[in-house]
Amino acid sequence: MAETARIEIRGGDDWVPRNRMDSFIAAIELIAAFFVGLVAADTFVSVLLRYFFSFSIPDAYDFGRLLLGILIFWGIAATSYRGAHITVDLLWANVGPRYQRWLDIFATLVLLFVVATQTYTLVDKVIGTYNDNVLTFDLRLPTWPFFAMAWAGDVSAVLLIAIRTYRLIFNPMAMARDQQEIKPVE
């Protein structure tokens, strides 16, 4: 599909965490990546079992969609930190490094505001799911822990964007290393 672009991060495959912050960011990405694998495995196994053994994994559908939610919010956290969102670079590409940095700072501040607002509004959704005791279809498991875990991903996104903003303003050299060179989409 569209796009799995081979994403080149400065430093490419040799990118290794240098300090605690790098390890933290790498861990967040790995959590999201783990859930991508889990969603695919859940779908693959449930289709195989259905065709070959006429057996359905209980709550395979619910698990799949709830894990998808978790992976997206944790993935957005890492993507936001690395500045790998889809952007229009028309102006940015045609100005000098000084103005590029200001544009990056402005864009990141807007990003911080939007994601912080989203995180605040998602609390209602998590609490609502808890209060309404929403359960999965087959096993009747509560769904609020999944929503809470997805929300935790959004909280980490706010934290990482705040760190990105700080680094862009006060330590731009540290930030340059973690930028994505290629937009991964299409």
Place this chain on the structure above:
Amino acid sequence: MSTDAVAIIGFVSLFVLMLLRVPVGMAMGLVGVTGFGYIVGGTPALKMVGQTSMRTVTDFNFAVVPMFLLMGAFATTSGMSRELFRAGNAFMGHLRGGLGIATIAACGGFAAICGSSVATAATFSKVAYPEMRRFGYPQSFSTGVIAAGGTLGIMIPPSAVFAVYGLITEQDVGKLFIAGVLPGLLAVCMYMITITIIGYSRPGFLPAGARAPWSEKLAALKDVWATMLLFIFVIGGIYGGLFTATEAAGMGAGGAFIIGIARGRLSGAGVRRSLLDATRTTAAVFTILIGAILFGYFLTVTQTPQKVTAFLTGLGLGAYGVLILIMLMYLVLGCLMDALAMIILTVPIIFPVIIALGFDPIWFGVLIVMVVELGLIHPPVGMNIFVIKSVIEDVKISTIFYGVLPFIVTDLLRLTILIMFPIIALYLPSHMK
């Protein structure tokens, strides 16, 4: 303030924010929620953010995106592209421009298991470019072929762009994938004919290679079984009604993983890298999807799609006149914007127009992907061009654009053919189970 004025201010703000490099999805979300809040009220607007975000990311139909991305990532990491190029070269390398034709054939094959144009272009910049240069092909032609071949990634299924179009217009993603098969094959044929014409019209420009013996041809063919198996399994499963598109994506990812492991091509590090690649792209796509859905509420309360539909259908241009106008708009937008952003931003407004004009939404999806393909290779922001430049550092951007020009002409011709003969896109979907 009237809703029309709010809509205009909203669109102007959106473009200013995007120009200031605010991520497209975030800009759409911010403008959408602010505009909605102005008209309907702040509390419902904020409530909408939480509800919409969570509903979008927990919609299992949307899982088609990360799983097909994962399948493509496994295929890329397993090095299937190299085998495809070797097979293409064994059969067609002895023709004038044969290495270019082989590159197109291999790009088409790779597109059948990887839905990313950017990934296809990046991969073949490493695999095919050195070979073409070794045989004395000019730099402009070599990079131009790869840029054009890369665009096949989003037309030949599976394709992320088709999936996103299907999700935002609520069309059957499986049907869209199948609709892309014949136009994709048409693209492969037309690119090959273009290369042949160039090769024969300029003797010595694209030298022929040595003819491979049959033993080598058969050996090369034997290596591409994995690609063929995966494609038949996934697309055949959708066409035959065995899987939904989402299930097919899961089966494709699982199949690519098992094939990679069984052939010893996927190491632990390779699996990790594939998962990370798929995650990063998924996050970027979903950010824009959430933003688009929030922006959609703003469009609804301002009744923008209805007003645009009334305006365009009232122009008196006729259905095809309006369609051509829309295609021209996309070609111009392709000069300014990222392809996926362009689709997500414009389709909610344009789609009602297409329905009102009586056009088939699946066919329009194919046309949209065609113009997006063109946007990937035409100046000034052809994404494939920049990807090739990032891999092949000693080539100038202008050289790649020069090399891709004949293929842009071919694409415009193909777009005309697809507009004139919708059956090319609609024949296979009409026979699906």
